Amino acid sequence: MEVARGGAALPAIAPILRFRLAFGQTGLQSSGVNMKARLLMITGLGLLLAACSRQAPAPKTDLDRLQGTWNLTLAVKDGKPLPDDKVKQTTIVFEGDTFRFPGSAEYATSRAGTIKLDESKTPKEMDAISAEKEVMLGIYRLEENGYKVCFAPAGQPRPTEMTSTPGSGYILQAWERQNRQ
Numbered sequence: 001m002e003v004a005r006g007g008a009a010l011p012a013i014a015p016i017l018r019f020r021l022a023f024g025q026t027g028l029q030s031s032g033v034n035m036k037a038r039l040l041m042i043t044g045l046g047l048l049l050a051a052c053s054r055q056a057p058a059p060k061t062d063l064d065r066l067q068g069t070w071n072l073t074l075a076v077k078d079g080k081p082l083p084d085d086k087v088k089q090t091t092i093v094f095e096g097d098t099f100r101f102p103g104s105a106e107y108a109t110s111r112a113g114t115i116k117l118d119e120s121k122t123p124k125e126m127d128a129i130s131a132e133k134e135v136m137l138g139i140y141r142l143e144e145n146g147y148k149v150c151f152a153p154a155g156q157p158r159p160t161e162m163t164s165t166p167g168s169g170y171i172l173q174a175w176e177r178q179n180r181q
Contacts, residue, residue: 062119065142066094073146074174079166091178099128110134125158126151146176 072090075082093100100112110130118125123139126149130136137158138151150159153169164172 062117062124062140062142063094063097063115066115066147067096069093069178070146070175071178072173073176074172076164076172078169079164092175110136123160123162146174148172148174 070092072082072087072092075087075090089103090101091103093102094115097114097116098112099115110128110132113128113130116127116129117140123141126138126140128136128138128151134154136151136154137156138149139159139162140147140149141162148162150162150164150173151171152159156169159168159170162172164170
């Protein structure tokens with residue numbers, strides 16, 4: 001480096017000054033921090049893309065939600081409630097699109113059969129088809145820990161409301177998921 005008097009040594013320190021002007025006093029440190037921040041951002045973006053590329057679980061259908069064992073909590077047929085002792089004895093089990101009543105089935109559509117759901121309708125529709133191929137048309141509503149269903153007698157039009165009044169022949173039921181012990 002030339003030492004000049006009166007400012008003649010500028011050519012020797014010019015590269016140093018340009019470096020400091022370009023990167024600032026802490027240029028190397030800032031550059032390191034920026035590099036770390038970029039690496040963290042790239043890593044985070046990669047993780048986000050990996051998480052997004054995973055397939056989301058398929059949304060549960062109403063048929064999925066019905067699977068398992070349910071206890072009857074209320075039953076009304078033709079406007080008359082089923083006695084509490086009969087209610088407490090009644091359970092239903094859904095496996096796939098089949099149902100069965102392992103115990104009492106006093107106000108059941110049939111002892112066993114299949115169900116067909118239409119979630120797109122309002123109210124939602126449920127058809128119970130007995131092993132003997134008798135079809136009962138109904139409506140249903142899923143709730144937080146249970147469901148309600150209302151069926152018309154076989155051969156009658158589907159109910160439009162969750163009610164069973166005298167003379168209607170409708171069967172109204174409320175079910176609660178059986179506690180898993």
